Amino acid sequence: MTSAMLTTTLNRAVNKPAGADVVIRAVGVNYAYGAGETRTQVLFDNHLEISRGEVVIMTGPSGSGKSTLLTLIGALRSMQEGYLEVLHKNLSKAGEGARVDIRKEIGFIFQQHNLFSSLSALENVRMATALKPASVDEMTGRCVDMLTRLGLGERIHHLPSELSGGQKQRVAIARALVNAPSLILADEPTASLDANSSQVVLDLLRELADGPSRTTVLLVTHDQRVIDKADRIVNMVGGKIVTNSLTKVAVRIVRALAATEGLVGLGEATLSRLANYMTVEDFSAGDEIVRQGDEGDRFYIVGSGVADAYKDGQFDEEKCFGESFGMISSYFKIPIPETVKARTDMEVYVLDKDDFLRALADDQSFEGRIRSLLAGAAPGAQPAATP
Amino acid sequence: MRNPPLAWRNVAHGGRRSVAAISGAAFSLVMVLLQLGFLQAVRITATNNFDVLDFDVLLTSARFEQFYAPGFLPLERLRQAQGVATVESATPLYATFALWRCPPSPLDAPPDDSGPRPGALSRWLSGSRTARPLQRRQLYVMGFDLDHPPFRPPIRDSIEANRARLRVPNRVLLNAESHPDFGWQVRDRYRDWELEDTAVEVVGGFDMLRGFAADSTVLCSDDDFVRICGYGSRETINLGLLKVEPGTADATVSALRETLPGDVRVSSRAEVLEHEVDHWVNQTSTGKLFAVGVLVAMNVAAVVVYQVLSNDVREHLPEYATLRAMGYSTLRLAGILIFQATLYMLISFAVAVAISEVVYRATEALAGIPMVMTRENLALTFALAMAVGAITGGLTVNRLRSADPADLF
8 A cells, every 4th residue: 555545534624634744644543452352442444644743632532542543653562454654654564673763763752751760860861862872962962952941951960859740741751852853742741740831841842843843743632721732633532533623723613612602601622522523614705505494404603704694585683703503404393494695705614414413422411502502593493303 | 971871870779679689699609709719728728738748750559549548559669669760769658547636625624525515606606715525536647757758848847847856756746727626726735645546745836728638637757657557567658759850750750650560650740739639629529519509609699680680670661661662672671681780790799709808718717728719710700790690681671571662651
């Protein structure tokens, strides 16, 4: 299988293919632990492309397979099934030696600092530079620079036992970054850091991604502060990548959802989950988006621009940022209650029937929210007996 | 430094674990050095008996085993040997074990003969001060022609200083290096010496290393020896000591082997020394005993260091797993572990040498055997220590298999 033949499966508008320089390409990746009767498959047909210089957040509940996928991308496990290319090296058939070699190009940040208690902060970082030997002065200089950037310039000769938890984690981060790796894989890198330290680390990661090295960063994190620094969010559920969203679009959708009257009070996580189900559609001024009386299968929320709503041919109201319209007729057993036309060029966020049902499966309270949303537009809307 | 000194820091910061490894390995290496020291003492005492004798060629019985079991040969063989042109002199030496009456201790108030004997530990700790009743013990007796004593200085000097006194019957010289039981320390206050069934008088002493086979030695005239030890006549001797013209030893040996009958063995000095060492080290169980001791001690050292190193690796598995994740190969990590094990052994070796030096001196003082730490034995112990370090370090690499970097996520 050549890379030219490889494409990822993208099923939502917010999904966007990676740029030209793909540094992580996974196609149909499966993985299972054990064998025979004890065999447990944890990854199912995963597709993923990540470009050079992207900061990608990987999310998902415990046991969703994100750690396993991360270990495969980090060449810490050998592949079983599918195709995986990391930093332009095919890991599908890579042996132990090849995997050890590629790991030298990757910076690993683990939840635990895993520092040698007998080595000073500087020496722990020097353990990394020893893998890419240069002159002693040059290696020491790089380590001191990195530790200083992470706010540890005064503590480079301290043993881990003389450092706080956050300082130890920063030493571990310095160790991961000191060789200017092409790819950084991080597992909750800011979990044990205070707000200031987290900001320093996140700024540094963003800077590495945007800088001349265009380092790719793949993080497993639940830290909402990271979202602002990320380009893409990959969400895994049950061993499969279910969403692969561009963060900036996702953020716009979440903001629109947050402004939606019936959804006020929902948490950021719930809105993010809902946003993952939505697609983006653009309309030009004058376009009729929905027609009153038709059987509808979509809900719409205005992201930008203004639309006019008509009932029975009469202007009823204008639809602005965060306002909703549309109908899933088969579920609520009513047709579309109003005609909506774009007054200006618009960006509209769309939830179709299938994704609505999925969102419903995730959160039963969602149905009530939608009903209240529709209450004004279509009083008495009732769900079907068997959606 | 190009690479961080992880192995050294692990040793230096290992605390009780490092102390356990170093003390365990050092103890084992002390055992090794002691075993080798004993073996060296066997070599020294084996050759020392001949080193004090003045000869170029030795005639012994064909059944000669070693110095303390020389067998018999007729004095006639010495006369025949003198017929060989290059032989300058031929001196007989009479030698056998005999019972010696050891003085009681303390002399003025000895314990009751029927009373309990002191235990081995109290005897060992008290040395010459141990209370003991009068007893008879075996020592080695050597008789010779007082006018031609076949000894080298300083024993020859001691004999010549006491020659006149030794001409009086039943007078002997006692080895000043004898075990304290034999009474050298109380020679001026004790008079009731007996050799076999004959009352004798100690008229002086000489210095000769004690060996493993005899705790004491006495010298006397050949007449006294023959009479006291029941030889019957001077015609049966134990060793024939020949001096030959300089540079003719090998030729004389060849000539004597052709001349003398088959009941006598002719050996050069070098052959005798080689034979004696071979006998004690290889023909008896001594060499094997000490070799097994060395082997066991090194195994103990290996087990101790392996255990400590294994625990060290086990407790730092996430750290080693992180190194593996970073791109450290198993071979590279093995290098760190082997170096750490070697460091343990290196420090243990230094400690062991210092302790052994003290133990050697104590053993020498207490047992009266020569304990010499030779360069060869030091080099052998060092090589064994390094080998154990390398092997245990290598074996510990298996532990690293548990350090799976995939478990870190």
